[in-house]
Amino acid sequence: xxxxxxxxxxxxxxxxxxxxxRLEAAxxxxxxxxxxxxxxxxxxxxxxxxxxxxxxxxxxDVRRAPGGFVVQxxxxxxxxxxxxDVQVTGEVVSGDQTLAEAAxxxxxxPAESRRRVVLVLATDPADGQLQxxxxxxxxP
Numbered sequence: 001x002x003x004x005x006x007x008x009x010x011x012x013x014x015x016x017x018x019x020x021x022r023l024e025a026a027x028x029x030x031x032x033x034x035x036x037x038x039x040x041x042x043x044x045x046x047x048x049x050x051x052x053x054x055x056x057x058x059x060x061d062v063r064r065a066p067g068g069f070v071v072q073x074x075x076x077x078x079x080x081x082x083x084x085d086v087q088v089t090g091e092v093v094s095g096d097q098t099l100a101e102a103a104x105x106x107x108x109x110p111a112e113s114r115r116r117v118v119l120v121l122a123t124d125p126a127d128g129q130l131q132x133x134x135x136x137x138x139x140p
Contacts, residue, residue, distance in 0.1 A: 053081050053082065053137060055076065055079070056078070057075055057133055059073055059132055065120070071090055071121060073119060074116060077112065081111055081139060082111055087103060088106060091130070092127060094127065102119040104119055
């Protein structure tokens with residue numbers, strides 16, 4: 001009895017190897033495109049992440065608490081570098097008079113991140129205008 005020789009991956013059906021070659025080529029091209037996209041992204045990040053920290057303070061909540069008023073502030077770093085030892089200040093001002101002031105230090109604010117800061121003020125922020133800001137930082 002005569003045995004037929006089959007090609008690997010052919011499954012004994014004509015044209016199956018051709019379909020497999022096209023599938024392999026398509027998946028190879030897709031993989032190559034993904035690698036190129038990743039390399040382009042990493043190159044862009046390497047060239048643009050050296051910018052300075054860009055800090056802003058955003059009031060999230062104000063509540064009465066024992067001992068004063070708790071002001072929750074998000075400190076946002078939208079820059080490309082880390083800020084260290086960030087000084088955050090909150091004030092309640094009325095005209096040219098400061099009614100209350102509080103400060104906090106945030107040890108570490110990575111690039112493209114946010115940290116929650118809690119300031120405790122002795123005066124109700126509704127008695128004047130609440131101002132919060134990042135006063136200074138160091139760059140590690």
